[in-house]
Amino acid sequence: LTEIMAMRKKYQERFVEKNGIKLGFMSLFAKACAKVLMEMKAVNARLDGDHIIYHDFVDISIAISTPNGLVVPPVHNVESLGLADIEWKIKELAGKAREGKLTLEEMQGGTFTITNGGVFGSMMSTPILNEPQSAILGMHTIQQRPMAINGEVKIRPMMYLALSYDHRVIDGSSSVTFLVKVKKLLED
16 A cells, blocks of 8 residues: 555645545545446446346445444445545545434445445455445555565555455456456555
């Protein structure tokens, strides 16, 4: 996460000044996932009986912690939104969720889920699928780790990612390809 952290530090003040909201990790992860989900339709699909339903849009359900447990309302059309729009929508949904004011319509939909166990200190977990979706990305805590970079050991901020998926819809090699593509986008 070296480059993401540097980018956030460099642009945070201007981002807040322009958009009235902080640039968080979730919008960056959501945007990276949306880009790859548009390329890899199976990871954004769902099973309906004997049929696989493919989507030409990305509605990412974001896990939000409330006093009564997690809820996962979707941010619709993430592929078409800017980072500030995603941040504002997450803030709106999180506020409503914590106040117990989400409507049924606001809870419906979602083609993919992102959950961030890292906010609770989780180093690694296996996120549970949010049916009828076929995949869920788990983000975990950021920790300083030694990395070999150009033949030298450097300390870098690292985050483990986990993808749980329905093997009836998504092949194992596709799941790994998805994770690698998301990783490359985030590291760039």
